[in-house]
Amino acid sequence: MITIHHLDNSRSQRILWMLEELGVPYDIALYQRDKRSMLAPESLKKVHPLGKSPVLVDGALTLAESGAIIEYLQETYDLAGKYKPTEHIARQQYRYWLHYSEGSLMPLLVMKLIFGRLGQSPMPWLIRPIGRAIGKGVQKNYLDKQIANHLHYLETHLTTQHWFAGSQFSAADIQMSFPIEAIESRGGLEAYPHLQAWLSAVQVRPAYQQALKKGGPYQLAR
Structure with a gap:
């Protein structure tokens, strides 16, 4: 088991x-x-x-x-x-998105979370204003721009096909779900209709819903 x-x-x-x-x-x-x-x-x-x-x-x-x-x-x-797709190009896409999710997209989201918390406890209160200013500056001048670039890339990809690795749902879509749900939970998909449609399609799958029932509270689900 x-x-x-x-x-x-x-x-x-x-x-x-x-x-x-x-x-x-x-x-x-x-x-x-x-x-x-x-x-x-x-x-x-x-x-x-x-x-x-x-x-x-x-x-x-x-x-x-x-x-x-x-x-x-x-x-x-x-x-x-x-x-897992069988067609050659789709299979290469499948491999790419399995690695892209954690290798390229998630590090940016983790950095945004960390810099968003600068200036909060347990940082000493005397330097919290400096921490907040640094955090906001890094987010505005670097992280937000990088994340927007990635979102445009993902949105463009999904204009040509319904799923990340071709015409059929695959494990690559499962792997991509977490970072996209994290972005959506902070209101970051409003300008990306294809990403929104993809997320809606994965979250209504019976297996997704059953996993929610078994896994307990999951704040990133709509």
Whole structure:
């Protein structure tokens, strides 16, 4: 039996969704974020040295990283090949988006989150105004422009096809869901109708809805 070590409001929600799409039974070990730091609890380090989620345990295998887990699940349990394209160009797109999600887009979103919190506790109150000014400056002059560039890129891509890796839904769409949901939750998709349509299409999938029921509260869902 597969066990997913699942942190609330995190990337691990899409692993539950992948398993629901595949119809593979699994158990959930649920962890709650620290309410002050919003970090994962120390107990996750007993499962994986980095103490991050998701972590998949399948027999003797313990595997971290969302992209690696999704690839493993597709290769091991998608016997009909439903979630990986067969056509050459679509398959290369599939590989690209699996890596792009965490390699290119998520670092910008994490940086925006960090710089958005500059000037808040636990920073000493005397220097909080300086922290806020630095955070706003980095966001305005660098991060917001970079994220807008990526959103234009994604929107343009989806004008030519309904899904990220061609004409059919694939595991690449599951991998791309978390950063796009994170952007949408902050009102960042208003100018991008194709991204909005894509997000609506993935969130109404029965497997997505079932994963929400099993995974608990997930603030990024509409």
